[in-house]
Amino acid sequence: MNDKQIIASRVALELSDGDLVNLGIGIPTMVADYVPEDKKIIFQSENGIIGLGPNKGEDNQIVNAGGLKASIVKGGAFIDSATSFTFIRGGHIDMTVLGALEVDQEGSIASWIIPGKLVPGMGGAMDLVTGAKKVIIAMRHTSKGRVKILKKCRLPLTAYQQANLIVTEMAVMAVREDGLHLLEVNPTYSIDDVVKATDAELIIRDVKPMRGLENENNA
Amino acid sequence: MDKHIDALMFKSLLKDGMVIHVGGFLTNGSPERLIDLVVESGVKDLTIICNDGGYEGNGVGKMINHHQVKKLIASHIGTNPDVGRLMNEASLEVELVPQGTLVERIRAYGAGLGGVLTPTGIKTMVEEGKKVIRVKDKDYLLELALGADLALIGGAVSDQYGNLKYRETMRNFNPIMATSAKIVVVEPVDQVQEIDPDDVVTPHPFVDYIMGGKADE
Numbered sequence: 001m002n003d004k005q006i007i008a009s010r011v012a013l014e015l016s017d018g019d020l021v022n023l024g025i026g027i028p029t030m031v032a033d034y035v036p037e038d039k040k041i042i043f044q045s046e047n048g049i050i051g052l053g054p055n056k057g058e059d060n061q062i063v064n065a066g067g068l069k070a071s072i073v074k075g076g077a078f079i080d081s082a083t084s085f086t087f088i089r090g091g092h093i094d095m096t097v098l099g100a101l102e103v104d105q106e107g108s109i110a111s112w113i114i115p116g117k118l119v120p121g122m123g124g125a126m127d128l129v130t131g132a133k134k135v136i137i138a139m140r141h142t143s144k145g146r147v148k149i150l151k152k153c154r155l156p157l158t159a160y161q162q163a164n165l166i167v168t169e170m171a172v173m174a175v176r177e178d179g180l181h182l183l184e185v186n187p188t189y190s191i192d193d194v195v196k197a198t199d200a201e202l203i204i205r206d207v208k209p210m211r212g213l214e215n216e217n218n219a
Numbered sequence: 220m221d222k223h224i225d226a227l228m229f230k231s232l233l234k235d236g237m238v239i240h241v242g243g244f245l246t247n248g249s250p251e252r253l254i255d256l257v258v259e260s261g262v263k264d265l266t267i268i269c270n271d272g273g274y275e276g277n278g279v280g281k282m283i284n285h286h287q288v289k290k291l292i293a294s295h296i297g298t299n300p301d302v303g304r305l306m307n308e309a310s311l312e313v314e315l316v317p318q319g320t321l322v323e324r325i326r327a328y329g330a331g332l333g334g335v336l337t338p339t340g341i342k343t344m345v346e347e348g349k350k351v352i353r354v355k356d357k358d359y360l361l362e363l364a365l366g367a368d369l370a371l372i373g374g375a376v377s378d379q380y381g382n383l384k385y386r387e388t389m390r391n392f393n394p395i396m397a398t399s400a401k402i403v404v405v406e407p408v409d410q411v412q413e414i415d416p417d418d419v420v421t422p423h424p425f426v427d428y429i430m431g432g433k434a435d436e
Contacts, residue, residue: 046318047244048388061374061387061408067245067298070388078387080394080420081244081270082326085319089339113344119306119315120297121271122345127319130339160342 003169010212024098051076089131096132105200107175110155141168240370240396246278248374248389250406272299294318328366329398370400381423
């Protein structure tokens with residue numbers, strides 16, 4: 001598996017049967033490819049789908065939140081944007097998976113603007129990380145050698161202290177009351193490798209090998 | 220009353236400086252023909268409220284490209300490089316609003332509310348200049364209602380009365396915007412005699428005009 005597949009495969013292990021889940025664009029979208037067959041997951045798309053499915057090449061007007069062609073699964077529903085954010089902000093989404101530019105050891109997330117350079121806007125991300133029951137940040141551990149997991153985010157925040165779990169190709173980290181815990185490390189790397197690639201202070205106790213690496217579903 | 224209008228009548232509704240809701244999500248459910256007519260009319264200094272900046276030459280991107288837009292209020296502008304460029308040249312003002320906050324501000328106006336309290340944006344740039352109100356030990360931002368002079372609605376099937384239902388994901392912001400403007404014009408993707416009352420999403424009193432069809436043939 002490549003880095004992106006490793007991340008998506010590991011995130012998929014966090015899903016529980018029956019969860020209503022919103023996946024962001026990029027690596028998070030790939031999580032849908034790794035859902036275990038014994039679990040039924042319902043995907044929500046903030047543009048207005050409960051029961052998002054993959055593009056089947058059908059002639060219709062169904063798109064996902066990235067504007068790309070998609071489908072709806074049996075039992076699904078199309079909803080307006082206000083209802084969609086009633087799900088999102090109202091705490092009815094079990095889990096959201098998003099990428100980030102930076103995340104810090106307190107769980108704050110920066111993902112929507114690099115002042116003076118890139119201003120894509122926040123879309124639905126601010127509402128998602130504020131309202132979802134569990135927030136997973138799925139991203140490469142570093143970006144072109146630049147550290148992304150920090151003591152304190154430098155870029156403008158998407159949300160303050162909302163991330164619960166960080167999954168990268170190197171490691172799995174959990175944000176808890178006492179700090180950022182290193183839970184699992186990809187056996188390709190050492191704990192020291194992870195520490196060097198991380199600016200945040202990691203609480204290192206009882207670190208396990210990263211799970212999900214053997215998952216070859218659809219990949 | 221027949222609500223059908225033609226292009227000429229639609230253009231007569233347009234004025235410089237108008238605030239216009241435009242439905243659609245990354246142009247899915249976008250009233251493209253109405254947008255084309257706004258472009259043809261040449262009105263300017265518009266404030267456009269839309270989920271996103273569309274694409275170059277598509278959706279609200281067409282009006283932006285023709286320099287008709289003074290201000291864009293949207294949640295996402297990353298798909299249209301024109302928006303970023305014009306914003307940097309200071310010829311376009313952009314107000315970025317979290318998507319859930321944007322739709323709720325629009326809904327609030329249509330429902331006669333002054334605004335809403337939302338936790339989204341607390342302790343971020345979005346909080347700047349806004350009132351923070353504490354309710355039961357939790358902080359919320361006061362976000363003000365957002366109405367428009369005109370709403371351009373797409374993605375809908377209309378009936379002879381102006382009732383609307385929506386197709387697939389083209390629903391998005393459309394039914395909310397249809398409640399939140401002085402004048403509401405729909406560009407239907409299809410027209411039927413009658414929509415079953417059980418299936419009506421936007422009841423006809425919200426709809427002022429239907430573009431095309433009967434009067435436009």
